[in-house]
Amino acid sequence: xxxxxxxxxxxxxxxVCVTLFPFLLSAEIVLQKPSSGAIVQLLPENQKTLxxxxxxxxxxxxxxxxxxxxxxxxxxxxxxxxxxxxxVRFSWKCTAGEKGPFLVRIARDPGFREVKTVISRKESIxxxxxxxxxxxxxxxxxxxxxxxxxxxxxxxxxxxDSQPPRWIMLEGPCRNIRDLGGYxxxxxxxxxxxxxxxxxxxxxxxxxxxxxxxxxxxxxDAEYLRNELKIRTxxxxxxxxxxxxxxxxxxxxxxxxxxxxxxxxxxxxxDYGRPTMAKIFKLLCDPANYPxxxxxxxxxxxxxxxxxVLNGVLGVSENDLCADWGNTFYPRxxxxxxxxxxxxFNFPATVAGFEKYGKPGDSLQKRIENYLLTNGVTAAEIxxxxxxxxx
Numbered sequence: 589x590x591x592x593x594x595x596x597x598x599x600x601x602x603x604v605c606v607t608l609f610p611f612l613l614s615a616e617i618v619l620q621k622p623s624s625g626a627i628v629q630l631l632p633e634n635q636k637t638l639x640x641x642x643x644x645x646x647x648x649x650x651x652x653x654x655x656x657x658x659x660x661x662x663x664x665x666x667x668x669x670x671x672x673x674x675x676v677r678f679s680w681k682c683t684a685g686e687k688g689p690f691l692v693r694i695a696r697d698p699g700f701r702e703v704k705t706v707i708s709r710k711e712s713i714x715x716x717x718x719x720x721x722x723x724x725x726x727x728x729x730x731x732x733x734x735x736x737x738x739x740x741x742x743x744x745x746x747x748x749d750s751q752p753p754r755w756i757m758l759e760g761p762c763r764n765i766r767d768l769g770g771y772x773x774x775x776x777x778x779x780x781x782x783x784x785x786x787x788x789x790x791x792x793x794x795x796x797x798x799x800x801x802x803x804x805x806x807x808x809d810a811e812y813l814r815n816e817l818k819i820r821t822x823x824x825x826x827x828x829x830x831x832x833x834x835x836x837x838x839x840x841x842x843x844x845x846x847x848x849x850x851x852x853x854x855x856x857x858x859d860y861g862r863p864t865m866a867k868i869f870k871l872l873c874d875p876a877n878y879p880x881x882x883x884x885x886x887x888x889x890x891x892x893x894x895x896x897v898l899n900g901v902l903g904v905s906e907n908d909l910c911a912d913w914g915n916t917f918y919p920r921x922x923x924x925x926x927x928x929x930x931x932x933f934n935f936p937a938t939v940a941g942f943e944k945y946g947k948p949g950d951s952l953q954k955r956i957e958n959y960l961l962t963n964g965v966t967a968a969e970i971x972x973x974x975x976x977x978x979x
Contacts, residue, residue: 616683725750773903794832852889
């Protein structure tokens with residue numbers, strides 16, 4: 589796998605205009621799949637089916653019923669996975685019987701100015717998610733070349749499906765990482781992708797007050813987060829006990845490290861939670877800090893509470909906010925929630941905590957906005973955050 593990873597790099601390659609070199613097409617590398625204009629699905633079907641349900645209650649009921657039948661909604665199937673996206677399969681034909689290796693190029697622009705490349709010895713290749721991490725609802729271009737570019741196909745294109753979440757896959761053990769972008773808002777816009785990423789810890793929690801935990805990132809993963817996602821700020825929501833007084837990010841000195849212990853669920857309404865949430869929000873009103881990777885230990889409770897506030901004040905629907913919260917737990921949601929947890933600390937209870945910040949008929953977005961204003965965030969700061977985060 590490491591050899592394959594090394595063959596896949598971000599490069600600045602010149603655009604090859606096939607209209608200027610028609611003799612290159614006489615050979616006959618004909619692109620097949622994805623066909624021009626095809627929509628490439630990024631989420632496994634079990635994830636899409638569950639997320640399409642209209643409410644949190646419907647998802648819990650579906651998961652519980654499925655588990656009762658012994659299938660657990662595909663959890664034990666290799667083909668139906670959670671916290672992941674699907675690989676993308678590319679195929680082509682050589683009419684003159686040419687043999688590989690072939691160079692497959694995938695780019696976000698038709699000029700192939702910034703391109704990812706992967707090598708295949710066959711006339712097809714299935715590219716793992718961690719090598720692409722494609723954006724949702726975007727057009728991509730691809731081509732195949734042979735013999736060091738002496739023969740090159742015409743360029744093809746495809747669209748990615750627009751269904752959130754956009755999972756960010758790494759080669760190492762860090763999981764539960766996803767883009768906060770891609771969701772529709774109440775005013776008809778979408779949350780911008782590539783700006784805020786939520787996930788789990790980049791280094792282990794400390795078991796020694798004087799010694800931070802070991803780095804969990806492979807070298808290639810750290811390079812990907814820095815160079816392709818272009819993370820500028822590592823916002824660590826863990827406590828000082830977990831971080832052991834860390835002064836820098838596991839991503840390296842080029843990434844700003846900020847450690848603010850964030851509360852979770854209904855604790856965000858307490859005496860510590862309210863000013864702390866305001867402090868974090870103010871950090872995210874500065875465009876110089878973006879893109880930001882924010883995380884606690886597992887990327888669930890504290891990370892989930894912050895994600896709720898951030899996308900909530902942007903106008904993402906309550907159902908989408910809840911689905912994003914559940915994506916951390918699916919498909920084990922009916923199992924891991926005791927009665928006490930359901931009543932006190934889970935997502936619906938947290939949403940109910942915003943009720944006192946509005947009047948009857950107010951939207952959840954308005955209530956979250958009032959919550960932030962009450963805690964010392966200004967209207968100008970909220971507008972600044974929206975300008976940064978909304979397409």
